[in-house]
Amino acid sequence: MTWNETHRRWQALRAIEEQLAASESAELPWSEEHALVFGDRAGLVAALRYRWELTVNAQLDTHLPERELDEHRQRLARRARGVLRVLEAEDARAVA
Known part of the structure; x- marks a missing residue:
């Protein structure tokens, strides 16, 4: 993947996250531009999941006391509630 493709x-992920944060919907946003970047809906879901995992791994200090760690985890989840709503809906569809 080239630098331009990565950028x-x-x-696109940042724009999608902003869109999801402003919405109460658990529906995955999709457009022709998203198809060009992510290939298909599963590719976008995988990218959102990867970005969430990166965020958690990069921003959670596992050496914090448990109470502080839980508070920080909750703040991250509130900030990413739109993305998490979509990921949970996608997980539920996969199980059904």
Whole structure:
């Protein structure tokens, strides 16, 4: 993947995260541009899941006391509630 492709992918993910944060919907946003960047809906879901995992791994200090760690985890989840709502809906669809 070239630098331009990587940059375009991260820009698209940030825009999608902002869109999801402003919405109460658990529906995955989709457009022709998303198809060009992520291939298909499963590719976008995988990218959102990967970005969430990166965020958690990068921002949670596992050496914090348990109470502080839980508080920080909750703050991260509130900030990413739109993405998590979509990921939970996708997980539920996969199980059904």
